Amino acid sequence: MSDEQFDLPHNSPVQPTRLELEDKIKFRCHKDISCWNQCCARADVTLAPYDIIRLKKHLGIDSTEFLAKYSVPFEIDAHGIPGIKLRTDDSGACQFMTDQGCSVYEDRPTACRYYPSGLLSMRALGEADDEQHFLLIKEDHCKGHDEDNIITIADYRKEQGVEEFDELNRDYYRIILKKKSTGPTIGAPSEMSLQLFFMASYDVDRFRRFVMSDAFVKMYDLTDEEYEVLEKDDVELMKFGFILMKQVFFGEMEIKEREGAWEKRAEERREILEYRKQAEIAEYEKKQEEARKAAIDSGTEHAED
Numbered sequence: 027m028s029d030e031q032f033d034l035p036h037n038s039p040v041q042p043t044r045l046e047l048e049d050k051i052k053f054r055c056h057k058d059i060s061c062w063n064q065c066c067a068r069a070d071v072t073l074a075p076y077d078i079i080r081l082k083k084h085l086g087i088d089s090t091e092f093l094a095k096y097s098v099p100f101e102i103d104a105h106g107i108p109g110i111k112l113r114t115d116d117s118g119a120c121q122f123m124t125d126q127g128c129s130v131y132e133d134r135p136t137a138c139r140y141y142p143s144g145l146l147s148m149r150a151l152g153e154a155d156d157e158q159h160f161l162l163i164k165e166d167h168c169k170g171h172d173e174d175n176i177i178t179i180a181d182y183r184k185e186q187g188v189e190e191f192d193e194l195n196r197d198y199y200r201i202i203l204k205k206k207s208t209g210p211t212i213g214a215p216s217e218m219s220l221q222l223f224f225m226a227s228y229d230v231d232r233f234r235r236f237v238m239s240d241a242f243v244k245m246y247d248l249t250d251e252e253y254e255v256l257e258k259d260d261v262e263l264m265k266f267g268f269i270l271m272k273q274v275f276f277g278e279m280e281i282k283e284r285e286g287a288w289e290k291r292a293e294e295r296r297e298i299l300e301y302r303k304q305a306e307i308a309e310y311e312k313k314q315e316e317a318r319k320a321a322i323d324s325g326t327e328h329a330e331d
């Protein structure tokens with residue numbers, strides 16, 4: 027086990043030791059344990075993009091409805107990168123908790139699968155890739171640590187089905203990590219790019235409508251086959267969203283833009299703005315005319331008195 031120590035708040039439930047895949051933990055959770063459901067009764071679960079795809083499919087609703095009913099937003103960093111957590115009821119319990127346990131168990135989020143370990147993604151200064159390490163979370167109410175079961179982090183991840191989730195969410199974590207580490211050198215993201223990040227990361231069904239829109243098709247040079255895949259496949263669309271965000275945030279140009287598309291769009295926008303300006307002037311002049319007419323009419327009435 028690594029002896030690296032971290033400076034954590036005094037009362038943090040996180041054991042300040044970095045764990046690697048082959049390190050062992052002593053833990054078991056089962057239905058007959060005295061603390062059954064206590065972790066879900068005070069749930070603080072951050073969601074990643076693939077979590078939402080699995081949960082909305084399980085519930086048979088689209089991502090927009092899922093976000094409205096089951097999520098609350100928060101800001102991941104000082105630049106306002108948006109994140110999503112599971113919404114709890116007024117007592118702090120997860121809405122998916124039942125007496126029998128988790129009602130979405132097969133599709134439960136990554137954070138629930140990891141517990142009581144946690145993922146620690148780090149990117150060393152000057153390194154292109156992130157490193158993954160793990161932490162142990164020990165909370166007083168969780169009696170799983172008293173159980174007589176020794177297991178490696180690698181086996182625990184396998185047992186909980188974490189690997190697929192981590193693999194599919196990896197680029198999302200990388201974007202957040204890179205955004206945090208480049209921060210002020212690239213500058214604060216625009217409001218529009220933050221909205222795009224939210225839609226591409228969490229609201230996959232709305233993102234699909236955006237990708238299929240005329241404006242998008244005019245801008246990006248994708249083949250019909252590529253559009254067909256994005257129209258049908260949530261996971262492929264999510265991956266495409268990560269590529270688009272790398273393009274928007276860091277200028278990594280992987281998606282081909284149509285020649286002259288930006289200039290054409292700027293020209294169209296200029297025309298729209300000019301049209302709006304003219305319409306506003308016409309409306310203003312109409313109101314002025316009406317006001318003048320009303321003033322003349324009222325003056326005529328007084329004169330007649």
Ligand code: SF4
Pocket residue numbers: 065066069071120121122123124127128129130131134135138
């Ligand atoms: S999703 Fe399931 S495992 Fe996760 S907090 Fe809710 S009830 Fe518990």
Ligand code: SF4
Pocket residue numbers: 054055056059061062063064065066141167168169170171
């Ligand atoms: S052992 Fe820990 S993870 Fe399992 S039910 Fe109890 S509090 Fe939750």
